[in-house]
Amino acid sequence: MASQRGLPAAAFLFLLLAAVAAPVTCRFVVEKGSVSVLSPENLRGSHNGAIANFGVPNYAATLVGSIVYPDKGTDGCNSFKDRFKSPSSHPVILLLDRGECYFAKKAWYGQEAGAAAVLIVDNKDEPLITMDTPEASGYTEDYVTKITIPSALIEYPFGKALKKAVAEEKSGGGEVVVKLDWTESMPHPDDRVEYELWTNSNDECGLRCDEQINFVKNFKGHAQLLERGGYTLFTPHYITWYCPSAYLLSRQCKSQCINNGRYCAPDPEKDFGSGYEGKDVVIENLRQLCVHRVANETRRPWVWWDFVTDFHLRCSMKQGKYSMKCAEEVVLSLGLPGDKIKECMGDPTRDAENPVLKNEQDRQVGNGSRGDVTILPTLLINDVQYRGQLDRTAVLQAVCAGFKETTEPHVCLNSDLETNECLENHGGCWHDSNLNISACKDTFRGRVCQCPTVNDVHYSGDGYTSCRAVGPGRCALNNGGCWSETRDGKTFSACSENELKGCRCPSGFSGDGKQCTDINECKDGIACQCDRCSCKNNWGGFDCSCRGNYLYLKGEDKCIAGTTSKFPLYLMVLFVFCVGGTGVAGYIFYKYRLRSYMDSEIMAIMSQYMPIDNQSNEVHPLMRESTV
Structure with missing residues (x-):
């Protein structure tokens, strides 16, 4: 609807955008990945492909596939009747021509026809551009959010060569195989990933707003784990515009801007006469920026994710609860210092610069290899713009691709990011079918062959052809991979707990420990x-x-x-019996004689000191009491 007075809302929004772009020339940076031709031989080499702004790019991964160029409908603007089949076991990479319909529609129809990726050939020889979504151009298409395959725009000469090679393949030539290699599409300068999300507090801007709100809610857990562990540094940002000086006193500027036209946001309903105003959005954006700043000062930067999630649940614009009071209640519930947040926000009615919002406007302008931020949402990882759906798993994979090899945190190795390469033939790694263990391990970068640890028993080896149990306890697990056999109730093993690794046949057997054979000591002259x-x-x-x-x-x-x-034997037993009997008798006689002798001696001694039996009762002189 048009406003009651002045410029229509759409026209005024255009002026706001133009005002931002006026001081500088907008620079759009194309994020590229490598498209390498593996066959035929005469086309081998690497070429650039501009990563699309939809679907799920294969950050930190590769995809090898066979090029298929359809006989009909080469522009891909209509649904294909049949699914494409690869001439080999490779997945299909569909080659399509640019023009006639949206890039995203081509990718969607290709995905429905069984393609694992789509390459779109430019229709003229020019620098590559980023393939954007229809929604970003003002259209709403439901299929955009359903695209899960990667796609890229390739240069006209390269695409023309691929088409020619496919035509030769159909007439008996070799298969056209390419590799999409985006392992280095995301820079990883150090052990920490720095990323930023350009977002908005408005939840009534259609599909884009729904996308970013759902992303914040779904990605919150991953983001907070990464932030708490010190693996990442996250910074939220909010796009602002400013009002042209000629319109500072207009109703449009006053309703959409604060600080005398310096910081503006479009009217949520695009109707200046009703509902929320653009300045309501600017003020809430400012509050959320200050929530992050204050939370960061209190060493709890991850609280921003809780605030934004709670705010959208409790203070939704769609439900008419988008207000300063509701926002302050969320601040209080999270234990944040409300006074510091208000101090950070400043006075939106002053005719002066706001340091926080001024910084946001400066950051919108691209620097170095990064382009300008012009649309919402925009995600930057290590100062490179993320391309593709704002999906929890896809973004986590891109963030994890920003870590140096082997430095990624555990959250990057969860089941959501596994490549599932181990499901087929254990990924070509060593495995033990008896114990159902394998050296194959899925990661977000692809599978690795690494000998496992099972029940505290560590396996050692190259992981590809061999793994053997080492260390204490190894004999309890499949006998440590050594020989063992039982016969006639007796079990012998080549595994010994005294040896930390290796197998050795036990005494009485010969062999390498993997196989042991009984030694015939009698035949071999050993015993x-x-x-x-x-x-x-x-x-x-x-x-x-x-x-x-x-x-x-x-x-x-x-x-x-x-x-x-x-x-x-009888004589010996009799002799032993006689000797034993004589000894016992002698002992008894000896003991009796000794006791009789001692008794008589004791009686003799005692008779000298006291009367015994019929002797007189006279006291012995020695026993009388002495007198003076």
């Missing part, structure tokens, strides 16, 4: 070498015996003379 010895081999050992009346001494491997008559 029972004495005269009159006879040898009998058994499982894991042997038994020796002597022929005739000889006894076998195992320790000396010797036979000694012996007899089978029982008479000498």
